[in-house]
Amino acid sequence: xxxxxxxxxxxxxARIQPEDVGLQAYGRRRVxxxxxxEVAQLAGVSVDYYVRLEQGRGPxxxxxxLDAIARVLRLDETEHTYLRTVARPRAGASxxxxxxxxxxxxxxxxxxxAGAPAFVLGRRMDxxxxxxxxxxxxxxxxxxxxxxxxxxxxxxxxxxxxLYPDWAAVAAETVAYLRLDAGLHPNDRQxxxxxxxxxLKSEDFRRLWADHQVKSKTGxxxxxxxxxxxxxxxxxxxxxxxxxxxQSLVVYTPEPGxxxxxxxxxxxxxxxxxxxxxxx
Numbered sequence: 001x002x003x004x005x006x007x008x009x010x011x012x013x014a015r016i017q018p019e020d021v022g023l024q025a026y027g028r029r030r031v032x033x034x035x036x037x038e039v040a041q042l043a044g045v046s047v048d049y050y051v052r053l054e055q056g057r058g059p060x061x062x063x064x065x066l067d068a069i070a071r072v073l074r075l076d077e078t079e080h081t082y083l084r085t086v087a088r089p090r091a092g093a094s095x096x097x098x099x100x101x102x103x104x105x106x107x108x109x110x111x112x113x114a115g116a117p118a119f120v121l122g123r124r125m126d127x128x129x130x131x132x133x134x135x136x137x138x139x140x141x142x143x144x145x146x147x148x149x150x151x152x153x154x155x156x157x158x159x160x161x162x163l164y165p166d167w168a169a170v171a172a173e174t175v176a177y178l179r180l181d182a183g184l185h186p187n188d189r190q191x192x193x194x195x196x197x198x199x200l201k202s203e204d205f206r207r208l209w210a211d212h213q214v215k216s217k218t219g220x221x222x223x224x225x226x227x228x229x230x231x232x233x234x235x236x237x238x239x240x241x242x243x244x245x246x247q248s249l250v251v252y253t254p255e256p257g258x259x260x261x262x263x264x265x266x267x268x269x270x271x272x273x274x275x276x277x278x279x280x
Contacts, residue, residue, distance in 0.1 A: 011212035176215035
């Protein structure tokens with residue numbers, strides 16, 4: 001999987017214009033953004049040293065150098081951490097175990113959130129568990145077990161573009177988070193298989209994956225067009241699961257008193273209603 005620093009650094013410097021960092025643009029530029037020698041100059045390292053780093057030949061690069069490059073390229077905290085990870089990959093790092101189990105305590109937390117749609121994401125954004133209201137909103141139980149994965153839903157499910165009115169933003173965010181996961185786990189064969197399948201089947205995924213954006217999943221707002229409840233505007237929070245670094249709890253938190261909150265309450269009542277007894 002392409003988790004080396006080269007493509008990431010090239011993508012980052014393509015976003016920075018010389019004028020943005022106090023340099024005067026000169027000569028014809030074959031590619032957008034900063035040149036390698038300009039990044040090296042601003043970071044205070046030799047051009048050869050920086051070139052070797054982009055080529056993945058700088059495993060002993062120091063924090064100070066990476067910090068300087070991050071400053072020049074205006075990386076945020078997540079991008080900075082990603083750069084440190086891919087610039088100094090752990091030698092002999094083994095692939096993570098494929099089994100992902102949600103602890104009973106976390107499942108009880110899910111069930112206790114009766115008034116809020118919630119679910120647990122694991123590695124590769126696999127959907128591991130959900131509460132009744134989370135299922136009522138997203139429909140996880142209707143997905144085949146092997147396909148309960150957010151990138152698969154976003155890029156391979158035809159109805160996803162109707163489900164998410166802001167599909168382009170959701171798609172970009174999904175790929176950026178998956179890219180971050182790939183940097184942290186470069187030897188994950190299941191992730192490589194997932195990326196390969198999505199690249200083969202989705203032109204949009206290929207384009208976004210090649211852009212090398214990385215982003216953590218902490219919170220935001222997601223709009224969902226629900227088949228029964230209509231449009232839902234759902235702020236969400238993502239909380240890391242203590243003791244399970246590869247898992248996170250995602251909770252949708254509609255604004256109290258909002259139209260979305262009323263529609264969620266309706267879905268909650270429907271989800272809690274007992275199934276009708278069979279005839280006869």
